[in-house]
Amino acid sequence: MKKILIIGATSAIAEATARLHAEDGDRLALIARNESHLEAVAQDLRQRGAESVSSFVMDANDFARHEEVLAAADESLGGIDFALIAHGTLPDQELCERSAQSMRDEFSTNCTSTLSLVTVLANMLEPRGAGSIGVITSVAGDRGRASNYVYGAAKGAVGLFLGGLRNRLHGSGVHVLTIKPGFVDTPMTADFSKGPLWATPSVIAKGIRSAQKRRRDVVHLPGFWLMIMLLIRLIPERIFKRLSI
Amino acid sequence: MTEEPRYGSWGGLQEGRSRRELRLAWRDDRLPEEALSDSSCLCHGNGRSYGDSCLNDGATLMSTRGMDRVIDFDPATGAFECEPGLLIKELLEITVPHGWFSPVVPGTQFVTIGGAVANDIHGKNHHLAGSFGSHVLSFELLRSDGSRLTCSESENPELFRGTIGGLGLTGLITRIRFRLKHVPGAHIEQEKHVFRNLSQFFEMTEELENRFEHTVAWIDCLSKGRSLGRGIMMCGNHASGSSLKAPRAGLLRSVPLTPPFTLVNAPMIRAFNEVYFQKNALSAGSSLIHHRPFFFPLDGVENWNRIYGRRGFHQYQCVIPHGAAEDAIGDMLKRIRRSRAGSFLAVLKRMGSQKPAGILSFSRPGVTLALDFSNHGAPTLELLEDLDRITRSSGGVVYCAKDARMSPESFQSYYPQWRELERLRDPAFNSSFWRRVTKDLS
Numbered sequence: 001m002k003k004i005l006i007i008g009a010t011s012a013i014a015e016a017t018a019r020l021h022a023e024d025g026d027r028l029a030l031i032a033r034n035e036s037h038l039e040a041v042a043q044d045l046r047q048r049g050a051e052s053v054s055s056f057v058m059d060a061n062d063f064a065r066h067e068e069v070l071a072a073a074d075e076s077l078g079g080i081d082f083a084l085i086a087h088g089t090l091p092d093q094e095l096c097e098r099s100a101q102s103m104r105d106e107f108s109t110n111c112t113s114t115l116s117l118v119t120v121l122a123n124m125l126e127p128r129g130a131g132s133i134g135v136i137t138s139v140a141g142d143r144g145r146a147s148n149y150v151y152g153a154a155k156g157a158v159g160l161f162l163g164g165l166r167n168r169l170h171g172s173g174v175h176v177l178t179i180k181p182g183f184v185d186t187p188m189t190a191d192f193s194k195g196p197l198w199a200t201p202s203v204i205a206k207g208i209r210s211a212q213k214r215r216r217d218v219v220h221l222p223g224f225w226l227m228i229m230l231l232i233r234l235i236p237e238r239i240f241k242r243l244s245i
Numbered sequence: 246m247t248e249e250p251r252y253g254s255w256g257g258l259q260e261g262r263s264r265r266e267l268r269l270a271w272r273d274d275r276l277p278e279e280a281l282s283d284s285s286c287l288c289h290g291n292g293r294s295y296g297d298s299c300l301n302d303g304a305t306l307m308s309t310r311g312m313d314r315v316i317d318f319d320p321a322t323g324a325f326e327c328e329p330g331l332l333i334k335e336l337l338e339i340t341v342p343h344g345w346f347s348p349v350v351p352g353t354q355f356v357t358i359g360g361a362v363a364n365d366i367h368g369k370n371h372h373l374a375g376s377f378g379s380h381v382l383s384f385e386l387l388r389s390d391g392s393r394l395t396c397s398e399s400e401n402p403e404l405f406r407g408t409i410g411g412l413g414l415t416g417l418i419t420r421i422r423f424r425l426k427h428v429p430g431a432h433i434e435q436e437k438h439v440f441r442n443l444s445q446f447f448e449m450t451e452e453l454e455n456r457f458e459h460t461v462a463w464i465d466c467l468s469k470g471r472s473l474g475r476g477i478m479m480c481g482n483h484a485s486g487s488s489l490k491a492p493r494a495g496l497l498r499s500v501p502l503t504p505p506f507t508l509v510n511a512p513m514i515r516a517f518n519e520v521y522f523q524k525n526a527l528s529a530g531s532s533l534i535h536h537r538p539f540f541f542p543l544d545g546v547e548n549w550n551r552i553y554g555r556r557g558f559h560q561y562q563c564v565i566p567h568g569a570a571e572d573a574i575g576d577m578l579k580r581i582r583r584s585r586a587g588s589f590l591a592v593l594k595r596m597g598s599q600k601p602a603g604i605l606s607f608s609r610p611g612v613t614l615a616l617d618f619s620n621h622g623a624p625t626l627e628l629l630e631d632l633d634r635i636t637r638s639s640g641g642v643v644y645c646a647k648d649a650r651m652s653p654e655s656f657q658s659y660y661p662q663w664r665e666l667e668r669l670r671d672p673a674f675n676s677s678f679w680r681r682v683t684k685d686l687s
Contacts (some may be wrong), residue, residue, distance in 0.1 A: 004573070012311070014268075036271070036273040037270075037271050037273070040271060040272060040273070040314050040316075040328075041314070043314065043315070043316055043317075044314035044315045047316075047317065047318045047339065048315060048317035048339060187268055187270050187311065190267070190268050
């Protein structure tokens with residue numbers, strides 16, 4: 001039995017990951033913004049075999065409550081083996097270009113709130129010398145592109161932050177996992193047409209679980225995205241700026 | 246906005262040309278505005294209906310697969326409640342380890358519970374258990390006016406009977422409560438019997454139904470003369486077999502792409518049928534097997550429907566009243582033989598005497614025959630029209646969930662009660678099928 005904390009528990013990837021842990025009989029604590037959605041997820045996980053499921057309603061942008069809610073979740077679990085941070089939105093890029101306020105709001109949801117939660121978690125786990133912190137970023141964070149650079153910049157910043165945190169916690173026993181999914185077929189991406197590069201949330205979930213078990217540092221999910229992003233990162237900026245990909 | 250339609254149907258005949266495809270995720274949410282402002286909307290489960298009953302050309306489809314949560318499962322009583330997008334496969338994974346099985350399963354475990362209700366599906370235990378609808382305790386129906394109605398035999402009974410077998414036309418089912426069946430384990434004590442012709446099938450079936458909870462027959466639809474309608478009767482009872490492992494996937498796990506033309510033709514079917522019949526005749530007798538190959542033999546090969554090529558295939562399933570069944574089915578087999586069309590999958594099953602659970606339910610007392618045909622256009626439609634003529638004259642009906650081509654005349658003669666469902670239909674919901682078969686006859 002493992003003790004699993006999931007922030008953004010009503011997101012499709014988080015829910016798929018939570019189901020794998022429920023089937024293993026793990027103990028779960030869930031944090032999400034929408035109470036009725038959160039309750040539906042919690043109820044389902046109980047029926048699927050979770051030892052127990054506790055749930056906490058919190059908006060990730062409610063920074064003042066981060067410490068209090070994470071402490072309560074930690075207490076309900078009796079410790080944390082794996083904390084997964086999965087909340088996020090897909091910003092309306094055009095709106096964020098027109099409105100600096102919208103850009104800041106999206107950055108808060110997709111970056112600053114995550115950094116705050118990770119900081120609190122790291123400080124909780126470091127003295128215990130054990131546990132994993134996994135954060136869902138994105139392959140979009142590897143390169144700035146016109147079509148979604150607000151989202152990309154937020155995810156890229158989180159990735160950089162996690163690299164530093166991993167460096168800091170190296171030797172402490174606390175494991176930091178950066179999860180970089182490619183295209184995932186979820187409600188967040190409902191408006192895109194889907195091609196062969198798209199994966200289902202349950203495929204990503206299995207990748208997350210195995211990466212956590214194997215204490216990987218950075219994973220691209222599915223794995224072929226590592227090659228795609230290597231190639232994309234190799235394109236010189238003076239050529240890249242002319243492309244629309 | 247999605248440009249490429251994603252939600253099709255199993256026969257691959259119609260390219261779903263929905264204008265809009267939405268995904269539902271939460272049972273407490275309202276129906277999406279975009280759906281309600283369109284000319285009509287329809288729920289889509291896992292797209293295992295064969296024809297156009299799960300499609301809504303030119304309008305909105307709403308996938309329920311994201312609504313796949315379990316709400317309540319009581320391993321003491323076997324009461325189960327879930328959202329409509331849960332697959333039978335997922336249900337069994339949760340309940341079988343606790344000794345509970347779906348009260349009724351179709352020939353594939355890839356259908357949703359919502360679809361099981363909307364089509365009032367039946368299975369190999371119909372002679373004892375009736376259809377899925379007769380095990381439903383209650384459900385909640387979300388209508389386009391925003392109302393949420395609990396429906397059961399005592400509460401909103403009309404909508405209860407209308408929604409069971411109601412092809413998704415009465416609104417969105419947000420949660421379903423039904424009774425599971427207690428089983429000793431995940432296995433089946435199977436017995437196979439050979440019948441040399443159709444009349445032998447009719448002779449042996451009743452006795453076997455008394456001994457077995459599950460019975461179904463495969464028939465060789467290309468056999469002729471004295472062997473017309475020869476086949477294999479497969480029977481089974483739930484068993485524990487706890488020491489046996491779940492079966493491993495076979496060599497061919499998936500048909501990776503759709504060939505430009507059908508791979509199914511008469512010589513190939515003849516060869517397959519001969520081998521299949523002889524192989525099973527040799528292995529007749531009893532054995533203990535896992536429930537998956539017993540109930541879902543075709544699920545082992547993902548996307549098997551692709552072998553029919555880009556033009557897809559038709560499934561024809563009818564049920565003929567007992568008195569007329571032997572003659573009518575014999576006539577059908579002769580007509581199919583003459584067409585040289587043939588079908589791998591030819592399934593025969595005697596149904597029980599239970600009253601249909603829903604207004605438009607298919608299953609009823611009689612013998613049901615199901616057949617697959619490659620789509621060759623006009624000759625295929627002609628053959629199916631001829632089969633319809635036999636079904637109509639013998640007082641049978643055709644299964645809406647399988648159909649892509651029956652005429653409004655046929656439909657309205659099979660289901661004269663359709664106007665009752667039309668009255669209960671949610672004004673915002675409609676389907677390609679419903680528009681096609683309820684066209685005014687002038």
